[in-house]
Amino acid sequence: MPRFSAQFGRRVVLGIPTTWLIVLFLIPFIIVFKISFSEVRLAMPPYAPLFEWADGKPVAVRLNLSNYSFLFTDALYVSSYLYSLKVAAVSTLFCLLLGYPMAYAIARSQPTTRNLLLMLIVLPFWTSFLLRVYAWIGLLKSNGVINNVLMAMGIIHEPLTMLQTDFAVYIGIVYSYLPFMILPLYSNLEKHDATLLEAAADLGARPVTAFLRVTLPQSVPGIIAGSLLVFIPAVGEYVIPSLLGRTDQLMIGRVLSDEFFANRDWPVASAVAIFMLGLLVIPIMLFQHFEKRTLEAHK
Amino acid sequence: MSKQTNGQSKGAPYVRIENVTRKFGDFVAVNDVSLEVQRGEIFCLLGGSGSGKTTLLRMLAGFETPTSGRIYIDGQDMSGIAPYDRPVNMMFQSYALFPHMTVEKNVAFGLEQERLTRDEVRRRVGEILDIVKMGQFLARKPHQLSGGQRQRVALARALVKRPKLLLLDEPLAALDRKLREHTQFELINIQEQLGVTFIVVTHDQEEAMTLSSRMGVMNQGQIVQVGTPTDIYEFPATRFVADFIGSVNMFEGKLVEDEPDYVRIRCEDFGGTVYVNHGISSAPGATVWVAVRPEKINIARHPPAPPAGVHQPGAGQGENVVRGTVKEIAYMGDMSIYLVQTESGKTVRVTMPNVARHTEDRITWDETVYVSWHAESPVVLTR
Amino acid sequence: MKSHGLFSRVALVFGLVFLYVPILSMVVFSFNNSRLVTVWDSAHSPTLRWYQALISNEQILGAAWLSIKIAMIAASGAVVLGTLSGVALARFGAFRGRALLAGMTTAPLVMPEVITGLSLLLLFVALEQTIGWPKGGGAVTITLAHITFCMAYVTVVVQSRLVGFDESLEEAAMDLGARPVKVFFRITLPLIVPALVSGWLLAFTLSWDDLVISQFVAGPGSSTLPMVIFSKVRLGVSPDVNALATIMVMVVAAGITASSVWMRFQARRRERDMQLAAAANL
Numbered sequence: 001m002p003r004f005s006a007q008f009g010r011r012v013v014l015g016i017p018t019t020w021l022i023v024l025f026l027i028p029f030i031i032v033f034k035i036s037f038s039e040v041r042l043a044m045p046p047y048a049p050l051f052e053w054a055d056g057k058p059v060a061v062r063l064n065l066s067n068y069s070f071l072f073t074d075a076l077y078v079s080s081y082l083y084s085l086k087v088a089a090v091s092t093l094f095c096l097l098l099g100y101p102m103a104y105a106i107a108r109s110q111p112t113t114r115n116l117l118l119m120l121i122v123l124p125f126w127t128s129f130l131l132r133v134y135a136w137i138g139l140l141k142s143n144g145v146i147n148n149v150l151m152a153m154g155i156i157h158e159p160l161t162m163l164q165t166d167f168a169v170y171i172g173i174v175y176s177y178l179p180f181m182i183l184p185l186y187s188n189l190e191k192h193d194a195t196l197l198e199a200a201a202d203l204g205a206r207p208v209t210a211f212l213r214v215t216l217p218q219s220v221p222g223i224i225a226g227s228l229l230v231f232i233p234a235v236g237e238y239v240i241p242s243l244l245g246r247t248d249q250l251m252i253g254r255v256l257s258d259e260f261f262a263n264r265d266w267p268v269a270s271a272v273a274i275f276m277l278g279l280l281v282i283p284i285m286l287f288q289h290f291e292k293r294t295l296e297a298h299k
Numbered sequence: 300m301s302k303q304t305n306g307q308s309k310g311a312p313y314v315r316i317e318n319v320t321r322k323f324g325d326f327v328a329v330n331d332v333s334l335e336v337q338r339g340e341i342f343c344l345l346g347g348s349g350s351g352k353t354t355l356l357r358m359l360a361g362f363e364t365p366t367s368g369r370i371y372i373d374g375q376d377m378s379g380i381a382p383y384d385r386p387v388n389m390m391f392q393s394y395a396l397f398p399h400m401t402v403e404k405n406v407a408f409g410l411e412q413e414r415l416t417r418d419e420v421r422r423r424v425g426e427i428l429d430i431v432k433m434g435q436f437l438a439r440k441p442h443q444l445s446g447g448q449r450q451r452v453a454l455a456r457a458l459v460k461r462p463k464l465l466l467l468d469e470p471l472a473a474l475d476r477k478l479r480e481h482t483q484f485e486l487i488n489i490q491e492q493l494g495v496t497f498i499v500v501t502h503d504q505e506e507a508m509t510l511s512s513r514m515g516v517m518n519q520g521q522i523v524q525v526g527t528p529t530d531i532y533e534f535p536a537t538r539f540v541a542d543f544i545g546s547v548n549m550f551e552g553k554l555v556e557d558e559p560d561y562v563r564i565r566c567e568d569f570g571g572t573v574y575v576n577h578g579i580s581s582a583p584g585a586t587v588w589v590a591v592r593p594e595k596i597n598i599a600r601h602p603p604a605p606p607a608g609v610h611q612p613g614a615g616q617g618e619n620v621v622r623g624t625v626k627e628i629a630y631m632g633d634m635s636i637y638l639v640q641t642e643s644g645k646t647v648r649v650t651m652p653n654v655a656r657h658t659e660d661r662i663t664w665d666e667t668v669y670v671s672w673h674a675e676s677p678v679v680l681t682r
Numbered sequence: 683m684k685s686h687g688l689f690s691r692v693a694l695v696f697g698l699v700f701l702y703v704p705i706l707s708m709v710v711f712s713f714n715n716s717r718l719v720t721v722w723d724s725a726h727s728p729t730l731r732w733y734q735a736l737i738s739n740e741q742i743l744g745a746a747w748l749s750i751k752i753a754m755i756a757a758s759g760a761v762v763l764g765t766l767s768g769v770a771l772a773r774f775g776a777f778r779g780r781a782l783l784a785g786m787t788t789a790p791l792v793m794p795e796v797i798t799g800l801s802l803l804l805l806f807v808a809l810e811q812t813i814g815w816p817k818g819g820g821a822v823t824i825t826l827a828h829i830t831f832c833m834a835y836v837t838v839v840v841q842s843r844l845v846g847f848d849e850s851l852e853e854a855a856m857d858l859g860a861r862p863v864k865v866f867f868r869i870t871l872p873l874i875v876p877a878l879v880s881g882w883l884l885a886f887t888l889s890w891d892d893l894v895i896s897q898f899v900a901g902p903g904s905s906t907l908p909m910v911i912f913s914k915v916r917l918g919v920s921p922d923v924n925a926l927a928t929i930m931v932m933v934v935a936a937g938i939t940a941s942s943v944w945m946r947f948q949a950r951r952r953e954r955d956m957q958l959a960a961a962a963n964l
Contacts, residue, residue, distance in 0.1 A: 017767035021786040024830040028801030101693030131927040135704035236794020253796045382856040395854035409858035443955045
């Protein structure tokens with residue numbers, strides 16, 4: 001009897017979240033996948049059904065691949081995908097270049113200061129993401145804070161155009177995702193054995209060498225985790241490019257949203273989404289692999 | 300050693316482990332172990348890490364399931380019975396006290412499963428805590444207790460349900476030396492007072508020898524020998540057991556005479572002959588090992604007189620005695636350990652109590668000495 | 683070693699400045715009388731007029747209230763579901779469908795929100811077609827969507843807390859006769875409460891702050907606060923938004939300071955207790 005209830009309890013614990021996620025996470029993707037093959041229609045919903053029904057049995061399947069071929073032929077999509085990947089990659093790199101030394105400094109600080117520093121890093125994350133991106137508008141625009149200060153100091157005589165540029169998007173992404181880069185890096189660096197560096201110094205290695213040969217290799221899992229946590233969502237970013245980004249070259253998140261809301265072309269929007277997913281599947285699986293490894297290492 | 304020796308059996312054994320094996324993939328942690336424990340015994344499983352003793356204990360508790368074999372407690376087959384349904388309680392190595400509960404609540408936790416009134420629970424909790432002398436700490440939380448105090452609470456918690464069997468996982472490992480000795484005797488007293496059957500798992504020989512009425516030595520998933528501490532120490536069954544418990548001098552040799560009431564073994568190891576005054580079962584010419592404990596060996600400047608009571612032809616000088624040079628001396632206060640190197644290069648370890656206070660005449664380094672032992676001291680081992 | 687430490691410390695200072703300058707500038711300019719926001723009107727500043735405007739702005743207040751309600755329900759739902767899946771992944775060993783559950787709970791962590799939002803909207807549309815519900819979206823669809831993506835974060839928090847949890851406590855409880863359910867509620871749960879609290883707060887913040895997914899699945903008539911803010915700021919800076927931002931920053935800063943003070947206090951008390959116990963050394 002105890003066996004039975006234990007099994008039943010297990011099924012309930014497992015079943016509830018699994019069912020929820022299947023209904024609200026998995027099935028939606030299948031629907032997106034399905035719709036990406038249909039034709040657009042001036043109706044509600046604005047797409048043609050995939051199957052033709054007659055007497056309750058599917059008679060014909062209308063598989064429309066034109067949505068996908070559209071992605072490859074239309075310059076807008078190709079350039080948006082490539083642009084998104086480029087922006088995400090560059091931003092991730094900058095984020096890493098700034099985040100790594102920060103994480104390093106925190107990991108090497110005294111335990112009391114460390115908690116304070118971590119708190120300071122995490123605090124902005126708890127305030128609104130949207131508002132913090134918005135804050136950069138105020139800083140970067142023509143009569144914004146940075147330009148005003150620079151002009152007042154006489155360094156420049158004409159305001160710099162910083163809004164609606166690639167530069168603004170990089171800043172926006174680095175700014176918003178910095179904690180996601182720092183925390184995994186910190187958690188990795190914090191576990192390093194400081195005596196290894198002492199041993200290296202004892203054997204004659206200068207600080208830079210010791211860093212490159214001892215610390216850096218050990219921190220690779222943290223680098224990968226942090227980079228994926230930044231890169232993957234950055235590819236599909238919508239808010240940052242909308243508020244800070246260029247109007248002549250869109251990132252793919254904007255394109256998807258426009259196709260959906262402005263053009264009401266749900267099939268194409270779905271195709272855009274599926275293709276984006278396809279591009280990101282490998283990084284996502286890499287991320288999940290590393291998540292699992294870190295969790296197991298904790299045991 | 301605990302007083303309940305002679306394993307007085309009330310008929311069937313209380314705990315019966317029958318051909319139990321536990322595999323983790325290809326790795327065999329417990330290999331076809333069979334064991335019987337009598338009621339009211341303190342039984343110790345002694346072994347190094349990886350010997351399988353902890354896995355065996357966890358199978359008794361119900362946290363691991365045997366890959367094959369059965370476990371019976373008081374005649375009841377424990378297959379398929381979950382830990383919470385077994386009449387067994389365990390004292391964990393880390394004590395596992397619930398940090399968010401007071402001492403009282405910790406101990407009472409096990410009783411809550413049994414339908415007792417509040418008063419009854421309180422009474423029994425008070426009773427057991429008095430036995431372990433923790434009665435005045437009811438309201439403390441675990442982090443407010445010292446290591447020794449936590450151990451007693453863990454013991455009380457496991458005993459309050461009056462289990463048929465109490466399992467103890469390295470109970471004294473976390474205590475410092477003085478506390479350990481004191482607690483060893485306390486544990487025995489409590490066990491005698493309550494009459495609970497104990498099975499203790501430990502890697503510490505001293506612990507095992509002190510606590511147990513009987514013990515089992517485990518190695519690589521198997522039980523190598525079971526017996527009272529005296530049995531195991533004085534009559535080890537294998538070289539492994541002889542070497543594992545205490546220290547021992549092991550001489551390899553060939554059986555040259557094999558009679559019902561004596562044997563003679565020629566040991567090239569130390570260049571001499573060993574005469575043992577009891578028979579063993581083996582073939583003549585076989586390779587055997589002679590184990591002699593350091594405390595059974597005498598060290599002197601002159602060879603001893605021919606051993607008394609030996610009337611066998613051929614017996615005489617040169618047997619059970621070796622000449623060598625003192626290479627190392629470790630002075631331990633109550634005794635001294637001598638390492639003597641024989642002419643054949645073998646090192647013999649001898650311990651002698653320091654009976655005399657004055658040191659002038661003591662044997663010292665580089666002296667030539669004769670180490671000897673009585674004919675009944677060696678143990679002959681065939682495996 | 684010294685010069686090396688210096689470089690990283692400089693980077694740390696620069697990084698902290700980088701993180702806080704935008705926030706501070708928003709706070710400062712919320713007191714600026716000028717409509718141009720970033721041009722300081724020294725004659726009439728500092729002023730509280732934008733705060734007053736904020737209080738009387740029905741649209742913003744209504745949206746804020748809706749966001750709070752949704753966030754509270756979503757956070758609670760996410761904690762329940764996230765705890766269940768965290769427990770399953772941490773304690774159930776290998777089971778059929780484990781890879782599926784693990785994948786579904788880590789994917790939302792990195793999935794671009796436009797994809798999640800699109801897929802959920804299409805689901806709701808399909809549902810409406812087949813069973814007639816939900817009608818045109820609304821707060822319900824937003825809440826369901828938020829629970830779904832927030833539970834992933836809670837799962838990670840709970841799972842990593844449970845993995846580091848001392849299993850011998852749970853074993854001891856079972857050994858003493860408690861069934862698994864009782865073990866969970868009497869032993870495990872009380873000891874992971876801090877993780878659950880931080881999971882709830884995390885989910886609350888994510889829900890409260892979400893724009894993209896809300897935009898996709900919201901129906902007419904339900905505007906969350908981020909949606910209102912976004913439509914305002916697309917057109918440029920707006921001083922009442924600065925005031926709103928300042929209020930939020932203050933609330934968060936107060937909350938975090940209070941909680942870390944509380945934790946320091948707790949830690950110090952524990953240490954004192956342990957020292958007393960060791961000193962008594964019975």
